[in-house]
Amino acid sequence: MPTSDPFRYLESGTALTGDLPRDVVAYLGAHGCPRTAAHSAAVAAEARRLALSFGVEAPAAEAAGWLHDVSAVIPVAERLPAARAWRVPVLPEERAAPMLLHQKLSAVLARRLFGVADAAMLQAIGCHTTLRSGATMLDQVLFVADKVAWDQPGEPPYLAAVRAGLERSLAAAARAYLRYLWEQRDTLPAVHPWMAEAYRALSAAEDRR
Numbered sequence: 001m002p003t004s005d006p007f008r009y010l011e012s013g014t015a016l017t018g019d020l021p022r023d024v025v026a027y028l029g030a031h032g033c034p035r036t037a038a039h040s041a042a043v044a045a046e047a048r049r050l051a052l053s054f055g056v057e058a059p060a061a062e063a064a065g066w067l068h069d070v071s072a073v074i075p076v077a078e079r080l081p082a083a084r085a086w087r088v089p090v091l092p093e094e095r096a097a098p099m100l101l102h103q104k105l106s107a108v109l110a111r112r113l114f115g116v117a118d119a120a121m122l123q124a125i126g127c128h129t130t131l132r133s134g135a136t137m138l139d140q141v142l143f144v145a146d147k148v149a150w151d152q153p154g155e156p157p158y159l160a161a162v163r164a165g166l167e168r169s170l171a172a173a174a175r176a177y178l179r180y181l182w183e184q185r186d187t188l189p190a191v192h193p194w195m196a197e198a199y200r201a202l203s204a205a206e207d208r209r
Helices: 020-030 034-054 058-067 076-085 092-096 098-112 119-126 137-148 159-166 170-183 193-208
Strands: none
Touching: 020 034, 020 058, 034 058, 034 137, 058 098, 058 119, 058 137, 076 098, 092 098, 098 119, 119 137, 137 159, 137 170, 159 170, 170 193
């Protein structure tokens, strides 16, 4: 990152070896995020499993799973300043709920710190929380893996619907989660437009079948 970057401190804490799982675990641990490292391991494993099941490139899916939450090292209060420093476009909903910026910031760190050049991987990381309209299969794999391997105690309330969707398709599983989220939209700090667009797109596609 440029020397003028106020977030250059994020480069410190671990020497990268090229072994992505080891590097992500070491990096997140060095920055006080061991729970995120455990969640990332679970998402990477689930992403690989889903990729193999649905004919998606498994190494890319697994790597995206490892990297999807690396921006957890940035406190929520610093995510808007980080987005400004890195010239990341910020939507009004992301300004209202900066937690939503973590998907875009993770894509930046994946590229600038971990050296990811694969545009498809960066795109999947950059929409793993909200999905987006026109989502690729890799986007959907990472999105669903993140929801199945959730990072809170107990079983997520949407899990049965997502698993039922997986018996039909990745898109059905993604739509099941988005439907759950859409039904909770009045309780959300912000309704991200990408999420709304993805839900409408997948619902329209389902209606055409």
